[in-house]
Amino acid sequence: MPIYHYKATEKVKGKCRCKDGFDILQSMSEKPLKKCPECGVKIKKVPSKFSGGVALLSDGNLRDKGFTKLVKKDKGVYEKTT
Numbered sequence: 001m002p003i004y005h006y007k008a009t010e011k012v013k014g015k016c017r018c019k020d021g022f023d024i025l026q027s028m029s030e031k032p033l034k035k036c037p038e039c040g041v042k043i044k045k046v047p048s049k050f051s052g053g054v055a056l057l058s059d060g061n062l063r064d065k066g067f068t069k070l071v072k073k074d075k076g077v078y079e080k081t082t
């Protein structure tokens with residue numbers, strides 16, 4: 001299920017988490033929320049900060065981050081390139 005990010009569009013009374021925005025899991029078929037389920041203020045869907053796609057990493061970056069890149073060489077044979 002995709003994660004949607006919602007944020008209050010009107011002044012939030014108290015310390016509801018919608019003030020700074022919150023993430024919620026919703027199925028594609030569900031209608032977007034119009035009100036905060038906790039305090040009832042108007043909210044709107046905002047693009048998730050994680051929706052920018054996966055950053056492209058070079059081999060060097062992968063190595064720095066402790067990843068191992070495997071390249072397929074032959075049938076079922078993988079060579080470690082990092």
Ligand SMILES: [Zn+2]
Pocket residue numbers: 016017018019036037038039040041
């Ligand atoms: Zn709220």
